[in-house]
Every structure is written in C-alpha cells, then in structure tokens.
Amino acid sequence: MNQHVMPKLNRRAFVIGTATAGAGLALGLDLPFGGPSVVRAADGAPEVNAWVVIRPDDTVVIRIARSEMGQGTLTGLAQLVAEELECDWSKVTTEYPTPGQSVARKRAWGDFSTGGSRGIRTSQDYVRKGGATARVMLIQAAANEWKVPAAECKVSNGVITHAASGKTTTYGKVAEAAAKLEPPADVKLKDPKDWTIAGKGLKRLDTVDKTTGKMIYGIDVKLPGMLNAAIKDCPVFGGKVKSFDEAKISGMKGVKKVVPVGDSAVAVVADTWWHAKTALDALPIVWDEGDNARVSSETIAKWLAEGLDDEQPAYVGNQNGNAKAAIASAAKKVEAVYSYPYQNHATMEPMNATVLYTPDKCEVWCGTQNGEAAFAAALEASGLPAEKVDVHKLMLGGGFGRRGMTDYVRQAVAIAKQMPGTPVKLLWSREEDMQHGKYHPVTQCKLTGAFDADNNLVALHYRLSGQSILFSVRPEALQNGMDPAAFQGVAQSGEAAIGYSVPNLLVEHSMRNPHVPPGFWRGVNVNHNAIYMECFMDELAQAAGQDPLEFRRKLMGKNPKHLAVLNAVAEKIGWDTSAPKGIYRGIAQVMGYGSYVAGAAEISVTDGSKIKVHRIVASTDPGYVVNPAQVERQIAGSFVYGLSALFYGGCTVKDGRIEQTNFDTYNSMRINEMPKVEAVMVPSGGFWGGVGEPTIGVAAPAVLNAYFAATGKRIRSFPLRNQNISFA
Amino acid sequence: MANLKINGKTINVDVEDDTPLLWAIRENVGLTGTKYGCGIAQCGACTVHVDGVAMRSCGVTVGEVAGKDITTIEGLAAGGVMHKVQLAWIASDVPQCGYCQSGMIMAVAALLKENPKPSDDDINDAITNICRCGTFQQVREAIHAAANA
Numbered sequence: 001m002n003q004h005v006m007p008k009l010n011r012r013a014f015v016i017g018t019a020t021a022g023a024g025l026a027l028g029l030d031l032p033f034g035g036p037s038v039v040r041a042a043d044g045a046p047e048v049n050a051w052v053v054i055r056p057d058d059t060v061v062i063r064i065a066r067s068e069m070g071q072g073t074l075t076g077l078a079q080l081v082a083e084e085l086e087c088d089w090s091k092v093t094t095e096y097p098t099p100g101q102s103v104a105r106k107r108a109w110g111d112f113s114t115g116g117s118r119g120i121r122t123s124q125d126y127v128r129k130g131g132a133t134a135r136v137m138l139i140q141a142a143a144n145e146w147k148v149p150a151a152e153c154k155v156s157n158g159v160i161t162h163a164a165s166g167k168t169t170t171y172g173k174v175a176e177a178a179a180k181l182e183p184p185a186d187v188k189l190k191d192p193k194d195w196t197i198a199g200k201g202l203k204r205l206d207t208v209d210k211t212t213g214k215m216i217y218g219i220d221v222k223l224p225g226m227l228n229a230a231i232k233d234c235p236v237f238g239g240k241v242k243s244f245d246e247a248k249i250s251g252m253k254g255v256k257k258v259v260p261v262g263d264s265a266v267a268v269v270a271d272t273w274w275h276a277k278t279a280l281d282a283l284p285i286v287w288d289e290g291d292n293a294r295v296s297s298e299t300i301a302k303w304l305a306e307g308l309d310d311e312q313p314a315y316v317g318n319q320n321g322n323a324k325a326a327i328a329s330a331a332k333k334v335e336a337v338y339s340y341p342y343q344n345h346a347t348m349e350p351m352n353a354t355v356l357y358t359p360d361k362c363e364v365w366c367g368t369q370n371g372e373a374a375f376a377a378a379l380e381a382s383g384l385p386a387e388k389v390d391v392h393k394l395m396l397g398g399g400f401g402r403r404g405m406t407d408y409v410r411q412a413v414a415i416a417k418q419m420p421g422t423p424v425k426l427l428w429s430r431e432e433d434m435q436h437g438k439y440h441p442v443t444q445c446k447l448t449g450a451f452d453a454d455n456n457l458v459a460l461h462y463r464l465s466g467q468s469i470l471f472s473v474r475p476e477a478l479q480n481g482m483d484p485a486a487f488q489g490v491a492q493s494g495e496a497a498i499g500y501s502v503p504n505l506l507v508e509h510s511m512r513n514p515h516v517p518p519g520f521w522r523g524v525n526v527n528h529n530a531i532y533m534e535c536f537m538d539e540l541a542q543a544a545g546q547d548p549l550e551f552r553r554k555l556m557g558k559n560p561k562h563l564a565v566l567n568a569v570a571e572k573i574g575w576d577t578s579a580p581k582g583i584y585r586g587i588a589q590v591m592g593y594g595s596y597v598a599g600a601a602e603i604s605v606t607d608g609s610k611i612k613v614h615r616i617v618a619s620t621d622p623g624y625v626v627n628p629a630q631v632e633r634q635i636a637g638s639f640v641y642g643l644s645a646l647f648y649g650g651c652t653v654k655d656g657r658i659e660q661t662n663f664d665t666y667n668s669m670r671i672n673e674m675p676k677v678e679a680v681m682v683p684s685g686g687f688w689g690g691v692g693e694p695t696i697g698v699a700a701p702a703v704l705n706a707y708f709a710a711t712g713k714r715i716r717s718f719p720l721r722n723q724n725i726s727f728a
Numbered sequence: 729m730a731n732l733k734i735n736g737k738t739i740n741v742d743v744e745d746d747t748p749l750l751w752a753i754r755e756n757v758g759l760t761g762t763k764y765g766c767g768i769a770q771c772g773a774c775t776v777h778v779d780g781v782a783m784r785s786c787g788v789t790v791g792e793v794a795g796k797d798i799t800t801i802e803g804l805a806a807g808g809v810m811h812k813v814q815l816a817w818i819a820s821d822v823p824q825c826g827y828c829q830s831g832m833i834m835a836v837a838a839l840l841k842e843n844p845k846p847s848d849d850d851i852n853d854a855i856t857n858i859c860r861c862g863t864f865q866q867v868r869e870a871i872h873a874a875a876n877a
Contacts, residue, residue, distance in 0.1 A: 070825030070861045203821050210826030211817040212810070213761015213801035217827060220760035228755070253744070274743075274751035348765050348773055348827040348860050397763070397827030398860050430766045633824060633866070640862025663770040663858060671864040672852030 046179040048137055050097075050108040051081055051130030058158055058172035060087045062131075064094050065102065065109035066119040067369050068206060069399030070637075071692045072630030073119035075204045077127055079626055080120070083198040084131030084189060087158040087171060094205060099375035100390030112371040115404045115520055117593035117690020120626055124688055125189075132187035134178070141178035142169050192624050192685065201629030206395070218367040218394045221354045223423040227256055228273035229415050230280040231426060233265040233436050236289040236656035237515050240264050245284040252279040259418045267415050273427050292515040293656040300442060300514045300653060301339070307465025307510030308337065308446040314463065314508040317487035321504030326459035330450030334543045336536055338447070338716040340528035342651035342658070343440035343521055344666055349397020350433040351408035354425040355416035357382060362389045362413060367396035369404040377406035381413035400641065401520035405438050405473075431661045438519025439651055439658075441467035445532040447539075450504075455544040457555065459504035462490055462533065468511050469518045469525070483511060488592060489529035489697060495594040495689070496526060499562030500537075500555040516653060522641055523696035526592035530697030531704070531718075534588035538705045539714065548705060549575050549587055561621055561684065562589055565598040568619035568680045573600040583614060586705030590697040595622040595689030599639075599698030605710040610728035611720075613643070613673070613703060619680040622689035628681055635695045636677035642699030644669045647727060650719040673727040730794045732757065735803025745791030749783075750774045752790045753800060761801035761830045765858070772857030775831035775838075776800050782838035784831075801830040804837060813837045816874035824861035832857045836871050845875050 045055040053061035062081045068074035078094050102109045110126060111118075135155060142160040143150035146167050153162050158171040192199060209215040234240060244266050246258040254275030261267050266285055270276035306312060310324075327333060353366035355378075362382035368374040374391045382389060396403055412426040428436070443466030450459040468483035477485075486509045488496040498507075521527070541551035549570050556563040566589040570576075579585050582604050589598035602615040618635045625631050648667035652659045660666040700718075707725075708714055715723055732739050732749075734757055741756040753762050753776070762785060765773030769787035776785045777799040804811045810818075813836050823829045832855070839846060839854045846854065851871055859867070 070823075072824070203818075204823075206826070207818055207821050207823055210823035210829050211814045211833060212805070213759070213830045215826055216760070217763075219764065222758070222760075272751065272755040274747055274755060346860060348771065348825065348858070349763070350765075396825060398825045400860070427764075430764075430768075629821065633861075633863070636865055637824060637862030640864065641860065644860075662768055663766045664768060668771075668858045668860060669862075669864075670858065671855050671867060674862070674864045676865050676868075 046176055048134040048175055048178050049130055049183060050105070051127060052085060052134035054171045054175035056172045058088065058091050058170050060085065060092045060158070060171070062092055062094050063097050063109065065097060065112050065371070066123060067112070067114040067371065067393060067396060067399070069114065069367070069369060069396035069403065071119065071634060072204060072627060073114065074206060075202065076120050076626040076630060077123065078205060079198045079202060080124055080128050081131035083195055084128045085135050086155045089197050089202065091158065092205070096371070096393045098390050098392060099371040100386070102372070103375070103386055113373070113404065114369040114399070115401055117693045121594060121688035121690050128189050129187055132189055133183050136184045136187055137178040137181045138171050138174055140181055141174040145174065145177065198626050201627055204630070215395050217349050217397045218352045218354070218365065219349055219397065219427060221365045221394065221425060223354065223356065226354070226423040226425055227269050227271060227419070228276050229267045229269045229424050229426040230273060230276035231261060231265055231267040231411060231428060231432060232280055232285060233432065234287050234289065235435055236287065236293045237517055238292045239287050239289040239656070241266055242286040242288045244286070249279040249283050252282065255279045257419065258283065259415055261411050261414045265411065267426065269415065269419060269424055273425070277429060289656060295515060295656045296654050297652045301444070304442065304444045304465045304512055307512050308444060308463055310463070312510050314510040315482035316506065316508045317482070317484070318490060318492040318498065318507035319505055321459070323459045323461045323504040323506035326504035327448055327450040327461060330458060331453045332451040332543065334449045334540060336447050336539055336714070336716060337444060338532045338535065339444040340442070340531060340718055341649070342442050342516060342653070343645045343649045344434055344437040344651050344660065345398070345400045345402035345521055346434070346663070346666060346668065347398030347400060347402055350428045350430055352425065352427040353409045353412035354423060355412045356423040357413065357416040358420050360388060364391045364409060364413065365394060366391065366409055366412070367394050367403055368406070368409070369396070369399045369401070373404065373406050374409045377409045378413050381410045382417060400522040401524070402438060405519055430663070434661050434666060435658045437651070437658070438517050440521035440527065441469055441518040442514065442516070443467060443528050445528070447532060447536040449536070449540045449543070451544060455546070457502055457540060457544070460502045462507040463510070464508065465510040465512060467513050467518050469520060471511065471513050472518050473520070483509065485525055486511070487529070488525035489590045490533055496592045499559045499589060499591060500552070501558045502555065515656070516658070522638070523592070523693045526590060526694065526697040527642070530588065530590040531700050534590065534698065534701035535704050535714070535716070538586070538708060552589070561596045562591055564684070565589060565596045565619040565621050565682060568682050569598040569600040569617045572619070572678060572680050573602065573615070573617040575600070584706045584710035586702045586707070586709060588698040588701035588705060590694065592694035592697055593690030594687060595620055595691065595694045597694045597698055599695065599702040601702040601706045603703060603706040603710060605707060606728055608711055608713070609725045611703070611707065611725060612728035613675050615675055616677045616702070617680065618677055618695055618698065619682060620691065620695060621682045621684050622691050623683055623685060623687040625681050625683045631681060631691050632679040634691045635679045638693070638695035639677055639699045640669050640674055642696040643703065646700040646703065646718055647720045650722065730790045732790065732793070732798060733795065734759070734798045735800060741790070743790055745789060747790045748786050749776070749788050749790055749793055749798070750785040753785060759800050759802050763827055763830055765828065770858070771828070772835060773828045773831040775834040775857065777834060777838055780838070780841060782835045801834060804834065811837055812877045813840065813870070813874045816870040816877060820866045820870040820873060822863050822866040822870050824863055828857055828859045832859065832867060836874070840875055846871065
C-alpha cells in the first residue's frame with residue numbers, strides 16, 4: 001500500500017493517466033494529417049460548420065461531441081445549437097463525430113469527455129457559437145443569392161425572408177452555398193432570457209428508439225463474421241495469470257480461441273457470448289494473486305483510522321484561523337468519526353467493446369464517456385498510428401463515471417489483435433463488472449467542532465483519511481502530492497466551495513491509497529464530503545440546542561447562493577410548520593460542479609430500523625437551466641443512485657478482492673422504495689453549473705438527518721444494511 | 729435445436745436446450761432490444777412475455793419455452809401500432825439511458841393486461857425492475873397514463 005507518498009511519475013504512467021482522462025491527445029502525439037475541410041454527412045449533405053449539417057430537405061443534423069448516457073446532454077446541447085441557429089426544432093437530428101475525425105481536424109469538436117457534470121457547462125459557449133456562426137453563414141448565402149444586404153434578412157424556424165422584396169427561402173436550399181463561405185470572425189450570442197428552444201423542457205431526441213428496442217447500445221453491435229469474447233481478470237487487483245488449461249475447454253461448443261489479455265486476464269472467444277462464457281466458467285485458471293490477497297476491508301479500515309490521528313501527515317485543503325488552538329481552548333467540544341465504503345457504478349449495461357483489428361486499421365465500437373480517451377487507449381493497445389484508428393461511439397447503458405475509464409477498450413483491442421481480420425465483441429459478465437469496477441473511493445472522517453460559552457461555533461476541524469482518485473487515475477493532476485479534488489464540497493473557493501463560515505477552520509486529508517482501483521463515481525468526492533459535513537452540522541446544531549436549519553443559516557451569511565437553495569427547500573417542505581404526526585424531516589446543502597443544491601426529506605421509521613421515505617424536496621441553482629424536464633430527472637435520479645448506495649451499496653474487500661458479485665449482493669432501489677422528488681429550480685444566472693452530479697451529495701444526509709430526528713440515533717458508517725436498517 | 733415462437737414467427741434456432749432464452753433471443757434470433765443486466769433474474773432488463781406472462785428471459789431455458797408464445801419488445805407493437813404503454817412512455821419521456829426500459833415496458837404491459845387500473849400499491853408490488861438512472865417517477869406516471877388511455 002502506498003502510504004501518503006508522492007507517486008513516482010514515469011512517462012508511461014503519465015501518458016496512460018492522461019489518456020484515461022482524455023487529455024492524452026495533446027501530449028506528444030504528432031498528428032500527421034490535416035483532414036478534409038468539409039466532412040460530408042453519411043448521406044452526402046454538406047456541413048455549414050463543424051457543428052451543423054443541413055440537408056436539402058431542411059433536416060438539421062447537429063453534431064454532438066459529448067456522450068449521451070441518459071443524462072440528457074445530447075438533447076440539451078442540440079437545444080443550445082438550435083437556439084442560436086434559429087432552425088426548426090422538429091427537423092433536428094444529431095450525430096456523433098468520431099474522435100478520429102476530430103483529431104484529424106485539430107480537435108474541431110473540442111473535448112469529448114463527458115464527466116464531472118461538464119457536458120453542457122463547459123461546451124455551451126462554443127456550441128452556441130457554432131450554431132450562431134452557421135446562422136450568419138446561411139443568411140449570408142441567401143443574401144448573396146438575392147443580392148441584398150444580409151442585415152435586411154431575417155430568419156425564423158429555418159426560413160429566411162427578405163421583407164422588402166418578399167423573397168423567402170429555407171436553410172436546406174442555401175446550405176450548399178453557405179458551406180463555401182468564410183465563417184464570421186465573431187458572433188453575438190443571445191441573452192438566455194430571450195431563449196425559445198433552450199431553457200424549455202423539450203422532449204428528448206432519443207426516446208422513441210428507447211421504447212421500441214431499436215436503440216443500439218455497445219452490447220448490441222453486430223458485424224459480419226463477428227465473434228464474442230468473455231473475460232476473467234485476476235479477482236485480486238494487481239494479481240496475474242499464472243497458467244490456464246486451454247485443453248480442458250477447446251472442444252467445447254463454439255469455442256474458437258483462448259487468449260491471454262495482458263498479464264492479468266484470460267478471454268475465451270467463441271461464436272456466441274453464451275458459449276464463450278460457459279467455456280470460460282469451465283476453464284481452469286491458476287492465479288498469482290500476490291501480496292494484495294492479504295488485504296481486507298478490516299485491514300483497510302484500520303489503516304485509514306490511523307490517518308485520523310493528528311500525528312500522521314496530511315495535506316491541508318482549506319484553512320482559516322487556528323482550528324486546533326481554538327478547539328483546545330473551547331468551552332465545549334463535539335467529535336464524531338464517519339466512514340463511507342467502496343461503491344460500484346453498476347451501470348445496467350456491463351462493460352463491453354467491439355473491435356475489428358487488421359495490421360492496417362483498428363476500429364472500435366463502444367459506449368464511452370470519453371471518445372478521445374477510448375481513442376487514445378485503442379491507439380496505444382493497437383500500436384497503430386492515429387490515422388489508422390477510430391472509435392465509433394454508441395449509446396451508453398449508463399455511465400455514472402465508469403465509462404470514462406478505458407480498461408475495457410484496452411482489453412477488447414488486445415483480444416482482437418490476436419484475431420486479426422475478425423471482429424470480436426468483448427462483453428463482461430455482471431460478475432466481472434462488479435468485481436472489476438473503478439470504485440467510489442473509501443474514506444473515513446473525523447470531525448471536531450468547538451463552541452464558545454454562548455454556543456457559537458468557533459472552530460471546525462475536518463480530517464479526512466483515505467483514498468485519492470486522482471492519485472490512481474490522473475497522478476499528473478496532484479499538486480505537490482495533494483489531491484485537490486479530495487476537498488470537493490469543503491474547499492475554500494471554486495466550483496465546490498464550502499457554504500459555511502467558521503472563524504477557525506481546518507480541512508485536511510491524510511491520503512491512503514489501498515490497492516482497490518478507485519474511479520469517478522457520480523458525485524465523486526462530493527458524496528462522502530457532503531455526508532460527513534451535513535450530518536455533522538446536524539450534530540453541531542443538536543449540541544448547540546438549535547434548529548438544524550437555523551444553525552446552518554447563521555453560518556451562511558457570506559454564501560448567499562448556498563443559502564438561497566437551502567431556503568428554497570426549507571420553504572417547499574414546510575420546515576416552519578410542524579410535520580404530520582410520525583413524520584420526521586432532515587435537511588442538507590452542498591455546492592458541487594459549479595452548482596448549489598439542497599435537499600430535504602420526510603421519513604417515518606418503524607421499529608427504529610424500517611425507513612419509509614415519504615417525500616423528497618430538492619433545490620438546485622445551476623446558473624442556467626437548458627432543459628428543466630431533464631434537470632428534474634437528474635435531480636430525482638441522483639436520489640435513487642445516492643440512496644441505493646446508502647441503503648444497499650457498499651463493496652467489501654476480502655482476500656484482496658471485492659466480495660459483491662451481482663445485484664443479489666449489491667442491490668439497487670426499486671420503484672416501491674422511491675417517493676416522488678419535488679424539484680425546485682432556482683437558476684440565478686451569470687454562471688454555468690453542472691446538473692448530473694451535485695444533488696447526489698444531499699440525498700444521503702437529508703435522509704440520515706431525518707432518521708436522527710425520528711430516532712435520536714446517529715448513523716456514521718454505511719451502508720445502512722450493515723446497521724440492520726432497511727426500507728420499510 | 730429448438731423451435732421458438734417469437735413475435736408470431738416460428739424460428740428454428742441451433743442452440744442447446746439449456747441455453748437461457750435471453751441469449752437465444754439476442755444472439756441466435758438477433759433481436760437485441762431484450763437486454764442482459766444480471767443473468768440471475770434480479771434486475772428485469774431481459775423481461776419478455778411467455779404466453780402473455782412477464783418472465784425474466786435470463787432465468788428460463790430455451791427447452792422450457794419451446795413452442796410457447798414469446799413476445800419481445802420488438803413484437804409489442806401490434807400491426808405497426810405502438811402499444812399503449814410505449815405511447816405513454818413517449819408522452820412522459822420516461823427513459824434516461826434507456827437500457828432497462830425494454831424490460832420495464834414489458835413488465836408494465838403484462839401488469840396492465842392482468843390489472844388494467846393498478847393502484848400505486850399494485851405498481852409497487854408488481855414492478856420490481858432495477859433502473860440505475862432512477863426513472864421511477866416517470867415510470868409511475870406513465871403506467872397510470874397508459875392505464876387511463
């Protein structure tokens with residue numbers, strides 16, 4: 001185990017690390033080609049610019065670089081482009097440019113990475129400009145044809161008119177001419193208050209195919225002559241394959257080949273996946289499990305607990321005043337230790353990728369949250385140059401951060417490389433998916449609060465001990481060894497800043513990195529930081545003998561945006577009025593991904609251990625709301641994901657491997673356990689925050705604080721099933 | 729070898745009798761709307777109708793359903809007209825990632841056949857599919873809408 005040490009950066013780790021995060025393309029890859037200036041759409045229609053293709057029948061094809069995984073980004077981005085384009089929304093369709101095309105055009109489509117709730121907020125500016133630029137060019141093309149000044153022409157719903165002459169035409173008719181014009185140097189974007197397409201709860205563009213079974217996910221890819229592969233990676237992370245007895249299964253039905261994958265995995269390639277999996281289950285494999293086989297949840301917990309000791313080194317992420325001194329001299333002191341377990345993403349569609357490799361070309365078909373990272377992984381695994389590699393993105397059956405990683409792409413290329421000329425689809429079993437995740441990291445937190453004689457909070461010491469995601473995934477992003485992302489939600493400033501002002505504050509992290517690979521799991525570090533901070537705020541309010549809402553409000557005077565969403569949920573849930581008999585309330589707030597969120601829950605508890613959640617209210621201020629219907633769904637979905645983890649989740653380690661193997665041991669909430677979520681959107685404008693993740697931070701603490709209100713019991717270690725607490 | 733009657737057509741599939749129906753549908757018949765989620769009948773992504781009853785196709789073998797009427801999501805629309813559950817799903821814009829939705833829709837279609845006006849409690853008892861995106865409130869809304877259609 002690496003104990004609080006600066007990682008050694010060798011070049012290989014650097015390239016792999018950054019490739020995983022999608023930035024790898026900028027590094028040392030000298031791309032030898034410029035690419036065509038105009039990319040024809042599949043049907044030959046010209047592109048007006050990189051973002052907009054218009055067919056002669058006025059169909060508008062909007063190019064989307066970010067990935068759709070359910071969060072609605074595909075529709076939202078299309079709305080932003082269409083808004084500036086002034087096209088007919090009913091004629092809008094979308095397509096994904098490939099990472100290979102983007103690289104060939106000097107990254108014409110910018111960043112493909114779809115994580116960190118960035119899909120819209122970090123591309124809204126250039127996609128809107130893409131739409132506006134295309135509009136200007138289309139109008140100019142019509143004006144040129146009519147020999148009138150462009151300024152005299154108007155456009156609405158893709159129809160261009162020149163009032164003085166009574167002339168009218170459509171985008172489809174002038175697109176070919178517009179594509180040949182120089183784009184304007186600068187365009188002015190609309191004020192969001194004038195939006196007519198963006199800002200509206202328009203229907204998603206991908207719903208129909210998702211209700212008829214026609215939508216093609218990575219798992220559904222079919223190629224002529226395709227074979228199927230099932231894989232087993234060493235169950236102990238870091239272990240290796242010692243040997244496997246191919247002869248035992250080579251005669252089994254459908255089996256074509258048994259191949260090693262790297263030094264840690266074996267795959268069986270067969271005619272069907274069912275045959276591949278059946279044979280793989282029968283394949284004798286001897287593992288070299290290595291020293292990690294001695295690690296368990298208990299040994300990890302013990303090691304993390306040591307990190308809570310002030311004597312151990314820690315990185316300081318946020319401080320003001322002198323918290324330790326203020327605590328030492330305080331009138332009253334409150335201390336609590338919390339912990340949060342590993343969690344698996346458990347996307348409904350297990351990891352998979354299909355690859356056709358020949359010595360001249362490596363093509364990948366997969367669901368990925370980062371087309372460019374998948375491209376970089378395919379590049380490295382295939383050993384081919386960039387112009388001979390491409391990735392075709394397909395719909396994701398869930399992402400939640402998992403498909404930003406490229407381990408499955410790398411494996412699929414390694415398998416296909418051993419069968420040149422034959423397309424091979426690699427699909428993980430659910431068991432493989434559960435045991436080879438990139439897990440929500442494991443942490444513990446000791447919180448100490450101190451009061452003066454008048455019950456004013458004078459100091460807060462927040463000491464986190466545990467795993468850094470960046471240490472494993474993007475070591476180049478560490479700052480002198482410190483993981484700045486570890487402080488998401490409790491940082492001094494930035495997109496995940498703490499909402500409370502405490503005269504003496506110390507927030508620190510003792511980094512301890514077990515061998516279990518961590519990853520970005522919806523909400524990432526906001527999850528546990530919000531649980532620790534918001535549950536402890538309730539503990540402090542209780543110690544001060546104050547109402548949890550009032551106690552928070554007094555500390556939030558300097559953070560009006562944090563306070564506004566907290567007030568919004570308090571009002572909506574009726575905090576000032578007493579709850580119905582037998583119903584108890586909890587409240588929480590946090591900032592993450594540039595957005596301010598708060599949540600409140602009403603629950604009842606039977607026998608001290610059976611929780612029924614009756615009502616959830618959640619408020620968010622993401623600056624701007626591009627599609628309120630989808631924001632509402634992301635808010636509700638965040639509660640389902642967060643509460644599933646709270647009640648049912650938790651991945652445990654035994655003999656170096658993850659014990660949970662399927663949904664029977666890593667369960668997820670069902671419809672009967674989930675109330676309606678009442679979303680309150682309070683976009684205040686002037687900034688662009690994310691939506692997919694921040695709300696998950698308040699899901700668990702809102703319910704836990706309500707549980708305390710109902711029972712007087714604080715739960716500080718999760719999941720709740722370990723405390724024999726369940727849904728009623 | 730087995731004769732499977734899927735979406736009204738009899739299809740001869742060259743698989744062992746103990747092959748899970750799910751994989752015969754996806755790999756041998758080539759209908760990929762029915763999804764693999766867990767393989768142990770926990771998640772419901774692979775739900776199809778067998779003689780009108782919702783079943784998790786990963787948990788039944790080809791041998792057990794040979795000759796029975798099997799309907800997959802691709803066969804739910806009748807005569808080119810979408811099933812009322814599909815229409816309600818579109819009206820409520822239910823799916824997020826959509827991967828679990830084929831199974832969810834098949835489970836709901838079977839429920840409404842048996843219980844045309846389910847209460848919330850009936851829905852809670854009958855619909856046990858996992859949706860990791862958390863579409864449950866749109867699912868509930870769409871079930872009631874379909875029941876009233």
